[in-house]
Amino acid sequence: MMIEKTVETKCDKDVWQDFKREKSYALSYIYHQNIDFLFAYGKKFTSDEELVLDVIQDLFCYLIEKRKQLGKAENIRMYLLKAFRRRLQKEIGKRHRERELNNDLAIPTLEFTIEEEVILEEEVEEKQNEIRRGLKKMKSQQQEALYYRFSCGMDYEQVSGVMEISVVLARQLVSRGVNVLRKHMKESGFIFFLFNWKKF
Amino acid sequence: MTKNIYTKKSVEQLLEDDAFIALVRGGKIDWEEFLLQNKDNKSSLLEAKRIISALQFSEDRLGHKRKIDLWQKLEIVQLKSSKRYLRIRILQSVAACMLFLLSLGGGFYWYNESMTADYEFAANESPVQKGKTLLVLSTGEAIQLKHEQATIKVENEGKEICIVNDTTLKNLEPAKIIKKEIKLTEVVVPFGKNLSLTLSDGTKVWLNAGSRFAFPQKFEGKYRKVHLDGEGYFEVAKMKHHPFILTSNHANIEVLGTKFNVSTYDADDYSETVLLEGSVKVMGRNKLLNEKVIIEPGQSATYNTTEKKMAVVEIEEPEKNIAWINGWYEYKDVSLDKVLKKLERYYNVKFIYDENKIKKALPISGKLDLKSSIENVMPILSGVTGVNYIITSNYILIKH
Numbered sequence: 001m002m003i004e005k006t007v008e009t010k011c012d013k014d015v016w017q018d019f020k021r022e023k024s025y026a027l028s029y030i031y032h033q034n035i036d037f038l039f040a041y042g043k044k045f046t047s048d049e050e051l052v053l054d055v056i057q058d059l060f061c062y063l064i065e066k067r068k069q070l071g072k073a074e075n076i077r078m079y080l081l082k083a084f085r086r087r088l089q090k091e092i093g094k095r096h097r098e099r100e101l102n103n104d105l106a107i108p109t110l111e112f113t114i115e116e117e118v119i120l121e122e123e124v125e126e127k128q129n130e131i132r133r134g135l136k137k138m139k140s141q142q143q144e145a146l147y148y149r150f151s152c153g154m155d156y157e158q159v160s161g162v163m164e165i166s167v168v169l170a171r172q173l174v175s176r177g178v179n180v181l182r183k184h185m186k187e188s189g190f191i192f193f194l195f196n197w198k199k200f
Numbered sequence: 201m202t203k204n205i206y207t208k209k210s211v212e213q214l215l216e217d218d219a220f221i222a223l224v225r226g227g228k229i230d231w232e233e234f235l236l237q238n239k240d241n242k243s244s245l246l247e248a249k250r251i252i253s254a255l256q257f258s259e260d261r262l263g264h265k266r267k268i269d270l271w272q273k274l275e276i277v278q279l280k281s282s283k284r285y286l287r288i289r290i291l292q293s294v295a296a297c298m299l300f301l302l303s304l305g306g307g308f309y310w311y312n313e314s315m316t317a318d319y320e321f322a323a324n325e326s327p328v329q330k331g332k333t334l335l336v337l338s339t340g341e342a343i344q345l346k347h348e349q350a351t352i353k354v355e356n357e358g359k360e361i362c363i364v365n366d367t368t369l370k371n372l373e374p375a376k377i378i379k380k381e382i383k384l385t386e387v388v389v390p391f392g393k394n395l396s397l398t399l400s401d402g403t404k405v406w407l408n409a410g411s412r413f414a415f416p417q418k419f420e421g422k423y424r425k426v427h428l429d430g431e432g433y434f435e436v437a438k439m440k441h442h443p444f445i446l447t448s449n450h451a452n453i454e455v456l457g458t459k460f461n462v463s464t465y466d467a468d469d470y471s472e473t474v475l476l477e478g479s480v481k482v483m484g485r486n487k488l489l490n491e492k493v494i495i496e497p498g499q500s501a502t503y504n505t506t507e508k509k510m511a512v513v514e515i516e517e518p519e520k521n522i523a524w525i526n527g528w529y530e531y532k533d534v535s536l537d538k539v540l541k542k543l544e545r546y547y548n549v550k551f552i553y554d555e556n557k558i559k560k561a562l563p564i565s566g567k568l569d570l571k572s573s574i575e576n577v578m579p580i581l582s583g584v585t586g587v588n589y590i591i592t593s594n595y596i597l598i599k600h
Contacts (some may be wrong), residue, residue: 027278040259060274064281131254134394150255178215
């Protein structure tokens with residue numbers, strides 16, 4: 001899961017142009033380069049795989065049909081990610097309203113969870129699992145910002161662009177998220193220490 | 201090189217540093233070495249590194265098949281939106297006929313101690329779309345056959361399997377009985393290929409494209425049992441005391457000695473048996489009703505697995521049903537979707553169409569030379585049925 005800044009950008013611009021000019025390889029390239037990422041990313045907002053796939057399909061259909069009118073894309077993945085997030089948000093909101101008829105004014109915020117349940121991966125050291133558990137203590141927006149910053153390697157401008165918030169707020173979300181994690185690490189580290197200390 | 205940059209930074213500063221994040225995400229550096237070089241700042245580096253690596257997750261993956269399915273849908277969208285989209289006009293001619301033949305499928309199932317469990321193919325690649333014709337021995341060894349139209353004979357009372365014009369596999373021990381289950385030999389005939397086969401009792405079998413067939417190298421016990429997913433024409437050697445039983449996932453057929461054609465593809469929802477000589481008992485695989493019919497030469501029995509219904513009809517020229525053995529198809533009043541499915545198997549092509557619309561199309565009749573290419577066949581089909589089509593490298597899109 002990479003958002004490469006330097007290497008792919010130049011190339012992306014050309015691929016995008018080719019896509020707009022209906023060169024047939026471009027769609028295939030764009031789809032196959034990004035489908036895994038979009039699917040995994042979508043799953044962070046909902047566990048409903050069909051919904052994620054529907055939105056991906058709608059997004060691509062839109063791109064194909066409107067390709068002549070589309071703007072430039074310096075970074076295709078960023079472009080797709082933003083467009084996809086917006087559509088997903090709309091769709092989840094729509095379904096939510098359909099379920100809760102009496103509450104049709106409330107627009108739910110996009111719920112982002114890095115992992116539903118923290119899976120204890122054997123190859124990940126215990127301390128890292130401890131850090132992941134700390135994610136549960138923070139707001140969805142903070143988790144989302146941390147995900148873009150550290151899992152995807154985005155800079156703050158990109159984070160703010162995707163989340164449609166200011167750069168200042170993006171920075172705040174990340175730094176508060178980091179503080180929660182560090183605090184959690186210290187607490188659990190201390191408990192860990194006490195627990196082991198008794199043994200001696 | 202990394203030394204000076206990182207010695208003085210706090211955890212917060214490290215987490216603000218794009219290059220440091222990239223370093224951890226890249227996972228390509230030797231951390232022990234790195235921490236040693238920067239040992240003055242070891243604890244901050246370690247903490248920052250832990251936080252970043254804890255946020256690298258294994259991601260949910262989309263299965264290959266779904267990825268491809270979605271891609272195919274998008275390709276069609278792209279095709280439709282493209283200016284280069286070919287529109288082939290159709291002549292609404294009533295006359296011409298196309299066709300091919302359809303073997304009648306019959307469902308049959310012999311549900312007693314002689315045929316209990318379903319057979320599972322060892323070669324379980326179900327849509328046998330690609331590659332060469334395969335012979336899978338009871339030992340599990342798979343042999344690729346070189347010819348498009350291969351011929352195999354089991355000889356010497358099951359001790360030898362001979363691939364005509366190829367190699368003879370000698371001294372094959374007859375299948376061993378393991379846990380009372382006899383391991384069968386299998387052949388897999390991909391789309392676009394066919395095969396003829398002589399079994400150890402002298403029964404001759406022709407297998408059409410896209411079929412899998414399992415048979416014992418040597419028949420033992422009271423019943424001669426074989427299993428089919430696909431279409432085959434059988435000339436069963438007469439053995440009064442050893443009924444020949446063909447099982448499939450839709451229906452079973454029991455015969456003594458006879459000639460019949462059966463089309464019983466797992467992928468279809470019916471099994472159609474046409475009898476040319478002798479008599480056969482066809483049994484739909486509906487365990488509750490155990491529907492069975494005995495048909496006579498010139499009749500066909502079709503068992504529909506969705507509706508769980510058996511239909512017997514008279515066929516005017518039953519030998520047309522086995523025309524495929526000689527490379528052509530002849531069909532009369534056959535639905536378009538059946539014709540398309542046959543063509544898919546024979547030519548190893550994929551049609552994409554709206555099933556509901558296709559099912560409403562009028563039945564068609566005709567004759568089709570399977571030796572001519574799909575490019576020649578499609579204009580004729582289009583002329584008869586009035587559908588538009590687009591041939592691409594991966595599939596043929598049918599439009600209404």
